[in-house]
Every structure is written in C-alpha cells, then in structure tokens.
Amino acid sequence: xxxxxxxxxxxxxxxxxxxxxxxxxxxxxxxxxxxxxxxxxxxxxxxxxxxxxxxxxxxxxxxxxxxxxxxxxxxxxxxxxxxxxxxxxxxxxxxxxxxxxxxxxxxxxxxxxxxxxxxxxxxxxxxxxxxxxxxxxxxxxxxxxxxxxxxxxxxxxxxxxxxxxxxxxxxxxxxxxxxxxxxxxxxxxxxxxxxxxxxxxxxxxxxxxxxxxx
Amino acid sequence: xxxxxxxxxxxxxxxxxxxxxxxxxxxxxxxxxxxxxxxxxxxxxxxxxxxxxxxxxxxxxxxxxxxxxxxxxxxxxxxxxxxxxxxxxxxxxxxxxxxxxxxxxxxxxxxxxxxxxxxxxxxxxxxxxxxxxxxxxxxxxxxxxxxxxxxxxxxxxxxxxxxxxxxxxxxxxxxxxxxxxxxxxxxxxxxxxxxxxxxxxxxxxxxxxxxxxxxxxxxxxxxxxxxxxxxxxxxxxxxxxxxxxxxxxxxxxxxxxxxxxxxxxxxxxxxxxxxxxxxxxxxxxxxxxxxxxxxxxxxxxxxxxxxxxxxxxxxxxxxxxxxxxxxxxxxxxxxxxxxxxxxxxxxxxxxxxxxxxxxxxxxxxxxxxxxxxxxxxxxxxxxxxxxxxxxxxxxxxxxxxxxxxxxxxxxxxxxxxxxxxxxxxxxxxxxxxxxxxxxxxxxxxxxxxxxxxxxxxxxxxxxxxxxxxxxxxxxxxxxxxxxxxxxxxxxxxxxxxxxxxxxxxxxxxxxxxxxxxxxxxxxxxxxxxxxxxxxxxxxxxxxxxxxxxxxxxxxxxxxxxxxxxxxxxxxxxxxxxxxxxxxxxxxxxxxxxxxxxxxxxxxxxxxxxxxxxxxxxxxxxxxxxxxxxxxxxxxxxxxxxxxxxxxxxxxxxxxxxxxxxxxxxxxxxxxxxxxxxxxxxxxxxxxxxx
Numbered sequence: 006x007x008x009x010x011x012x013x014x015x016x017x018x019x020x021x022x023x024x025x026x027x028x029x030x031x032x033x034x035x036x037x038x039x040x041x042x043x044x045x046x047x048x049x050x051x052x053x054x055x056x057x058x059x060x061x062x063x064x065x066x067x068x069x070x071x072x073x074x075x076x077x078x079x080x081x082x083x084x085x086x087x088x089x090x091x092x093x094x095x096x097x098x099x100x101x102x103x104x105x106x107x108x109x110x111x112x113x114x115x116x117x118x119x120x121x122x123x124x125x126x127x128x129x130x131x132x133x134x135x136x137x138x139x140x141x142x143x144x145x146x147x148x149x150x151x152x153x154x155x156x157x158x159x160x161x162x163x164x165x166x167x168x169x170x171x172x173x174x175x176x177x178x179x180x181x182x183x184x185x186x187x188x189x190x191x192x193x194x195x196x197x198x199x200x201x202x203x204x205x206x207x208x209x210x211x212x213x214x215x216x217x218x219x
Numbered sequence: 220x221x222x223x224x225x226x227x228x229x230x231x232x233x234x235x236x237x238x239x240x241x242x243x244x245x246x247x248x249x250x251x252x253x254x255x256x257x258x259x260x261x262x263x264x265x266x267x268x269x270x271x272x273x274x275x276x277x278x279x280x281x282x283x284x285x286x287x288x289x290x291x292x293x294x295x296x297x298x299x300x301x302x303x304x305x306x307x308x309x310x311x312x313x314x315x316x317x318x319x320x321x322x323x324x325x326x327x328x329x330x331x332x333x334x335x336x337x338x339x340x341x342x343x344x345x346x347x348x349x350x351x352x353x354x355x356x357x358x359x360x361x362x363x364x365x366x367x368x369x370x371x372x373x374x375x376x377x378x379x380x381x382x383x384x385x386x387x388x389x390x391x392x393x394x395x396x397x398x399x400x401x402x403x404x405x406x407x408x409x410x411x412x413x414x415x416x417x418x419x420x421x422x423x424x425x426x427x428x429x430x431x432x433x434x435x436x437x438x439x440x441x442x443x444x445x446x447x448x449x450x451x452x453x454x455x456x457x458x459x460x461x462x463x464x465x466x467x468x469x470x471x472x473x474x475x476x477x478x479x480x481x482x483x484x485x486x487x488x489x490x491x492x493x494x495x496x497x498x499x500x501x502x503x504x505x506x507x508x509x510x511x512x513x514x515x516x517x518x519x520x521x522x523x524x525x526x527x528x529x530x531x532x533x534x535x536x537x538x539x540x541x542x543x544x545x546x547x548x549x550x551x552x553x554x555x556x557x558x559x560x561x562x563x564x565x566x567x568x569x570x571x572x573x574x575x576x577x578x579x580x581x582x583x584x585x586x587x588x589x590x591x592x593x594x595x596x597x598x599x600x601x602x603x604x605x606x607x608x609x610x611x612x613x614x615x616x617x618x619x620x621x622x623x624x625x626x627x628x629x630x631x632x633x634x635x636x637x638x639x640x641x642x643x644x645x646x647x648x649x650x651x652x653x654x655x656x657x658x659x660x661x662x663x664x665x666x667x668x669x670x671x672x673x674x675x676x677x678x679x680x681x682x683x684x685x686x687x688x689x690x691x692x693x694x695x696x697x698x699x700x701x702x703x704x705x706x707x708x709x710x711x712x713x714x715x716x717x718x719x720x721x722x723x724x725x726x727x728x729x730x731x732x733x734x735x736x737x738x739x740x741x742x743x744x745x746x747x748x749x750x751x752x753x754x755x756x757x758x759x760x761x762x763x764x765x766x767x768x769x770x771x772x773x774x775x776x777x778x779x780x781x782x783x784x785x786x787x788x789x790x791x792x793x794x795x796x797x798x799x800x801x802x803x804x805x806x807x808x809x810x811x812x813x814x815x816x817x818x819x820x821x822x823x824x825x826x827x828x829x830x831x832x833x834x835x836x837x838x839x840x841x842x843x844x845x846x847x848x849x850x851x852x853x854x855x856x857x858x859x860x861x862x863x864x865x866x867x868x869x870x871x872x873x874x875x876x877x878x879x880x881x882x883x884x885x886x887x888x889x890x891x892x893x894x895x896x897x898x899x900x901x902x903x904x905x906x907x908x909x
Contacts, residue, residue, distance in 0.1 A: 095600060101488065105488050107488040109491075116600075119488035120485065122485055127603070127604055130602065141906065144819050144902075146903065147606075147905040
C-alpha cells in the first residue's frame with residue numbers, strides 16, 4: 006500500500022516533468038497535456054494530503070523513487086502530505102500535493118502557496134532583514150504584511166528524516182512586524198543542503214514544516 | 220486599451236488580515252437594531268460593512284431590524300415595528316428608516332460624537348433625532364450622554380398628528396421642539412461575551428399612555444437595565460428590565476462580507492506556468508499543420524475543464540494566439556484570465572509570444588486581456604509580480620468583427636428546466652402588515668442560438684399570506700403582484716422570446732417579447748454602451764406593455780403603457796456602484812431612480828435605492844416614494860466554494876406605483892456585459908495568480 010502511494014507521486018512527477026505538452030511537439034491528437042491532466046485529476050481525487058499520514062513511509066520505498074519529494078506538515082491544519090516536485094524555474098521549485106496544493110521554494114525558502122485559504126501569493130525578500138508577504142484576503146484583495154527579520158545560528162543538531170540522520174546547523178530567523186512575530190528554523194548540513202525547515206506561512210496558516218526526502 | 224489597474228487600487232492594508240484585529244471594546248446593539256444601550260442610542264459605529272439582524276420585544280413594541288454599516292461613519296437601518304396601544308390605535312405595523320452618522324470618531328481624549336435620525340422617512344411614529352457622545356474608559360467601560368428631540372425629548376409636546384401618510388422628509392420637524400437628555404453605562408465584564416448595561420431614558424412614551432386608555436405598561440421609572448451575552452455562534456441575547464415595570468428581550472446576529480468566511484476560500488492550485496525552451500522560439504514548422512487550432516483547442520479543453528472554462532474561438536498565428544472562452548463558474552474574473560493564461564503556456568508552441576485572452580459575458584464577447592508570454596513567465600516568480608502584471612497587462616474590447624477564428628460554438632438547440640422553491644415578501648401594500656408568499660417555481664428554457672432563446676416560468680403558491688385585493692383606485696403597476704396569485708393555483712410568470720447581441724465593439728442589446736412578468740405582457744428593448752476598460756457605461760431602454768388580467772394567461776386590461784429610461788452606471792474603485800435611471804416609469808410618471816450598491820469582491824452586494832417621480836403623493840399612498848434596500852449573498856461565500864449562485868432579495872419598503880420599473884426576463888444586461896471587464900477585474904487582480 007505504501008509503495009502504491011509513493012508510486013502515485015512518482016507518476017505525477019513523471020507526467021509533469023517528463024512530458025512535452027505543446028502543440029507541434031509530439032503526435033497530433035495525443036497530447037501529453039491530456040495524459041498529464043488525467044494523472045493530476047486522479048491524484049487530486051485521492052485527496053491524500055488533507056488527512057494525517059497514517060502509515061509511515063520507509064527509506065527503502067523512497068529509494069525507488071526518482072522524483073524529488075518533500076514532506077510538508079501544515080501545523081494549523083494538522084495535515085501532513087508528500088509533495089512532488091513539478092517545476093523548477095530559475096531556482097524556484099514548485100511541489101504539488103495530491104490534495105491540490107502547491108508550495109514554491111527558492112533556495113529552500115518559502116516563496117508562495119496555492120490551494121490554501123488566504124494563499125501566500127508572493128514573498129518579496131528585499132534584503133537580509135526586510136521581507137514583504139502578500140496574501141489574498143477574504144475579499145480576494147491583495148493584502149501585504151511587512152516584517153523585519155534577524156537571523157542567527159543557534160547550534161548544531163542531529164535530525165532524523167525517514168530512517169536517515171543528518172548532522173545539521175540550526176539557524177533561527179526571528180521576524181516581527183505588522184502586529185505579528187514568528188520564528189523560522191532551518192536545519193542545514195555541512196554541504197549546505199537544507200534538509201528541514203519550519204517556516205511561517207501567514208497569520209491564518211501558522212507554520213509549514215518542510216522535510217527534504219531525497 | 221488600458222492597463223488593468225494602478226497600484227493604488229489594491230487596497231493594501233493590514234486591517235483586513237484575519238487574526239490581527241485589535242482588542243477594542245466591541246460595539247453593541249440596542250432595541251432598535253442600531254448601536255445602542257437598551258433603548259437609547261450610543262455614538263458607536265458597527266465595524267465597516269457589518270450587516271446585523273435584530274428582533275426585540277417588550278410591552279408595547281416589537282422590532283425586526285436590518286442594519287448595514289454602509290460606510291465606516293454611516294449606518295442605515297430598516298426596521299419593521301409593531302406598535303400596540305399607540306394613541307388611539309390598538310395595533311399598527313410601521314416600516315421605519317434610521318440613519319446614524321458619526322461626526323467624530325473616538326480619540327484618545329475626546330469621545331465619539333454621532334448625529335442620528337430614527338424613523339426619518341416613514342410615518343414618524345417613532346421619529347426622533349439626537350446628538351450623542353460615547354467614550355471608552357479602561358477598555359471595559361463605555362459612558363454615553365446625549366440630547367434628543369421628538370420621541371426622545373422627554374416631553375409630551377411631541378408631534379402627535381399621524382393622520383397624514385408617512386414617507387416624506389420632515390425638515391421642519393427635525394431637531395425642533397423641546398429636548399430631552401439621556402445617557403448610560405455599558406460594562407464589558409471579565410466573563411467572555413457578557414455585557415451589562417444601564418441607561419437613563421428620555422423616551423416618555425407619551426402616545427402609549429395617552430388619556431389613560433390603551434395603556435400598555437406603567438412607566439414607573441426613567442431607568443432601564445440590561446444584561447447581554449454574545450455566544451460563540453455570533454448570536455447576541457439580551458434580557459432587560461425597563462421603566463420599572465417591564466421585561467424585554469433582544470436577539471441579534473451579525474454578518475460581515477469584509478470579514479467573510481473566517482476559513483477563507485479554498486481554490487484548487489493552478490498549474491505552474493510552464494517555462495519555454497529558448498532554442499525553440501524561432502521554430503514555426505508547426506504552422507504547416509492545418510488542424511493546429513482544433514488540436515490546440517482540444518488540449519486546452521482538457522486542461523481547463525476542471526475550472527469550468529470552455530474554449531469558444533481560437534486563432535493561432537506564428538507569434539500570437541487569440542482565444543475566446545466562456546466560464547460557468549463564479550470565480551473572480553481575474554482568475555478566469557489567469558487560468559487560461561497558465562493553460563496556454565502548456566499548450567502553445569514556444570514561438571507564440573502574445574496571448575490575447577477574451578472572455579464571454581453571457582454569450583457575448585465582452586472583454587479581452589493582452590499579455591506577453593515573456594512577462595507572464597517573469598512575473599510569476601517576480602517578488603512583486605502581482606502589481607507588475609497589473610501595470611503591464613491590458614484590457615480592451617473584443618472586436619465585433621472577429622475574422623479567421625476557428626469556432627467551437629455551443630450545441631443548439633439546448634433545453635433546460637428547473638424546479639425550485641420561491642419566497643416573496645410584500646411590505647405594507649394592501650394589507651397593514653408584511654406578508655409572505657412561498658411555493659414552487661418551475662422554469663423551462665429553449666436556446667436556439669447564442670442570441671435567441673425562449674423561456675417560460677410558472678409559480679404555484681403553497682402558502683400565501685398576502686392580501687389579494689387592490690385597494691387603490693388605480694391599477695397596480697408597483698412591485699406588489701399579489702392580485703395575480705391564488706393559493707395552490709398555477710400562475711404564468713413568464714413566456715417570452717429573448718434576444719441578446721453584440722452590435723459593435725462595445726454596444727450590446729437585449730430584446731424581450733411576450734409575457735414578461737406576472738403583471739405585464741408586451742415588448743422590451745435595451746441598449747448598453749460599455750467599453751471593457753472603462754468603469755462607467757450608459758444604457759437606454761424602452762418598453763411597451765399592458766397589464767395582464769388576473770386569472771388568465773394572455774388577457775390584458777387597460778391601455779398600452781410605454782416606459783423608457785436613460786441609465787448611467789458607474790463603478791467606483793472603492794467598490795461602490797452607482798446607477799441612475801431617468802425617464803418615464805410604469806405609472807406613466809416621470810422622474811429618476813437612484814441606486815447605490817456596495818459590492819464586495821467575494822460576491823456580496825448590499826444596496827439602497829429610491830425613486831423620485833411626479834406621481835402625486837395621494838396616488839402613491841403610504842410611503843410617498845419608492846425606496847428600499849437589496850442584499851445579495853453568494854452561496855459560495857457561505858459554503859467556501861465557487862458557484863455562480865447567490866441568494867438575496869430586493870426589498871422595497873413601500874409597494875406603491877411611483878418609480879416602478881419593468882423587470883425584463885433574463886440576466887441584467889449591464890451586469891452581464893461588465894462581468895469580465897475592468898470594474899470586475901481590478902479589485903481582485905491578485906486572483907489572476909491564484
């Protein structure tokens with residue numbers, strides 16, 4: 006069952022990353038876009054990520070997956086799901102959940118969400134400290150939140166992600182502004198790979214805990 | 220052609236972010252449904268756009284009130300009051316308008332100051348005016364003091380002549396005569412949701428105690444006391460001890476379209492914009508395929524099906540694609556453009572750089588957005604892409620003479636039918652109290668083309684509390700159509716041929732002929748001029764109808780009634796929409812009708828309207844001139860999804876003939892045309908990217 010579930014994400018990833026969908030690029034009338042959409046529809050129908058994951062995934066099953074996966078826990082919604090990488094544009098990597106949500110990370114840092122209430126439309130990172138989050142509010146109008154952040158390394162930690170442990174440096178980022186205050190955490194290994202992070206999405210969402218699985 | 224919006228239109232601000240509300244002492248309502256103590260008003264305002272509904276009752280009066288915070292400083296309240304033991308009248312219903320304007324918001328040192336009018340347009344039975352001040356102390360206690368006139372004058376010298384019909388402004392009576400003083404305290408207790416109130420009332424209940432007869436209660440004290448509790452379900456319950464002898468209660472609830480659903484809207488994630496292979500941009504070999512447009516449309520159809528978007532027309536050249544789509548969802552207009560743009564990045568060959576995306580309002584091509592694909596790719600990942608795209612993408616009219624397009628028309632003929640319940644409330648017409656009619660409505664439609672359709676509707680009242688007699692000497696052309704309905708009998712309410720068309724790039728028409736409403740049979744025509752990139756438009760309509768005879772399908776009475784109007788529409792950037800219709804109305808009266816709607820981007824509409832015409836007051840009857848309010852609540856707002864449906868009603872506080880307009884079958888032409896135009900795109904531009 007677990008393998009099936011993971012295989013499912015693989016299919017999505019393959020369909021999205023591997024197929025050229027455009028007119029004139031393949032056999033007429035047999036578009037990749039059709040196959041892709043059917044795959045996405047099937048994946049979306051399962052709605053896996055809207056529920057807490059019941060069965061733990063193993064490293065052995067992960068090793069069979071060529072696609073890049075992250076595990077995302079949305080603290081406010083109490084949901085955990087596996088998100089498959091579906092796009093990588095200029096360092097902006099987008100991951101899709103079967104529950105029809107996407108998150109986009111730039112160098113591991115959360116830039117936008119789609120498919121959540123009050124989506125984080127964009128994050129304007131102006132410099133090391135100043136940041137502007139833009140959301141859609143309840144009236145679907147654009148609303149922005151400006152915060153100032155201070156970052157510091159607070160120690161070294163060993164973390165475990167699905168049967169594998171990593172020696173990491175923990176960096177904390179304390180942000181304040183617009184009536185809110187929050188603390189993001191980033192766990193990075195010696196090679197500079199960000200394996201885990203806990204990032205604030207917005208006033209309505211709480212945090213996302215994002216773990217890089219492969 | 221013009222840019223979508225300027226940055227100023229975004230309405231940036233943290234006030235609308237959820238969960239960032241301040242811990243200020245909440246405004247509470249009084250017996251009359253507006254901000255108040257027990258019966259006395261306070262200088263508070265409800266939160267902007269707050270809609271509240273109140274029922275209150277004690278010895279002599281019960282109120283049903285609907286209040287709307289039209290502006291941050293302006294509150295409008297419509298109240299149906301049942302008064303017993305009022306002067307020589309044992310029992311009467313009264314529709315009243317209350318208006319409160321906060322002159323000065325509360326500051327650190329000074330109090331909020333408000334000027335208010337109760338019952339300023341109707342019969343004046345509860346008419347009063349006041350100036351009141353309220354100050355919050357220590358975030359838990361509010362102190363209010365005010366001076367009142369009319370009913371709040373604490374005097375028996377108030378206006379007592381109620382023989383004349385109400386409905387007029389009474390300028391000479393406002394703030395006139397003896398005055399009275401009132402005041403009180405409001406304590407928000409440490410118990411969550413619990414508030415205690417005490418007030419000194421200047422309402423001496425002169426009319427109710429006149430001549431020692433019809434005395435409904437003994438006014439033994441000037442003091443009133445209350446305890447109120449606000450539940451987690453946003454229901455407010457109040458219990459009161461009034462005038463030393465009576466107990467009363469109040470139930471209120473509030474909604475706020477600006478606060479909206481606390482859970483927000485969940486919109487399925489869109490496809491990420493697909494990046495292009497730079498090297499393939501010059502490859503035009505795909506143009507050799509003669510079926511390329513059909514194949515592209517099929518790919519788009521599959522991609523866009525989940526968003527309820529259908530490709531209607533497409534024209535593909537080496538560097539540009541022009542596409543017209545229709546949408547059957549109530550998603551924000553900007554989001555429709557955005558979803559199509561994303562799909563095009565997957566389907567269009569790399570060489571196609573310009574996207575021209577047109578969307579149909581109804582079945583007419585009403586607006587198109589032009590964008591460069593390079594910009595689309597760039598803005599999606601830009602830190603400030605939402606505003607950059609708004610400044611770069613352009614909205615314009617779709618040319619009326621589209622040529623060279625491959626079309627995918629709707630299949631005709633199409634037949635549709637529905638059966639649904641209906642509820643109709645009639646205020647103060649032939650009966651002396653509000654009454655309702657409820658039952659089933661069956662409708663059927665036959666569409667022969669994008670332009671021509673036929674429609675029929677019947678209604679069967681199952682419960683009918685309306686009075687089915689016309690007490691006026693004149694034929695009733697106003698909104699009360701009670702005479703046409705009989706309980707458990709079928710009434711034809713529409714049997715018409717309807718025709719809509721786009722005449723030029725920005726002129727649209729609509730014609731109807733047949734049984735147009737339950738009351739009228741005849742012909743109607745309307746023309747609207749509304750460029751896509753403009754926030755205002757002009758309309759003209761002319762109608763020739765006859766009144767139908769009740770209990771028949773097609774018989775008529777009286778002569779032809781010719782009515783017609785020139786209409787102006789303006790959609791302001793702050794969400795207010797203004798409409799004026801000037802001309803000849805159905806009672807052959809000349810004048811103008813004004814409507815102001817406050818629209819919210821999530822589909823809510825709350826508005827007020829009034830018509831001033833040359834119909835003689837004596838002919839119009841109680842209420843003097845047409846006025847009322849309208850509320851539309853989208854179903855999607857309530858259940859958190861996108862649907863086209865909304866529930867709501869247009870409620871006229873009077874049912875007289877003056878200022879009555881013909882409601883023609885089918886969708887409102889102006890709303891249909893402007894659905895995907897700049898007035899509906901700019902406010903929700905962020906959803907283009909959602």
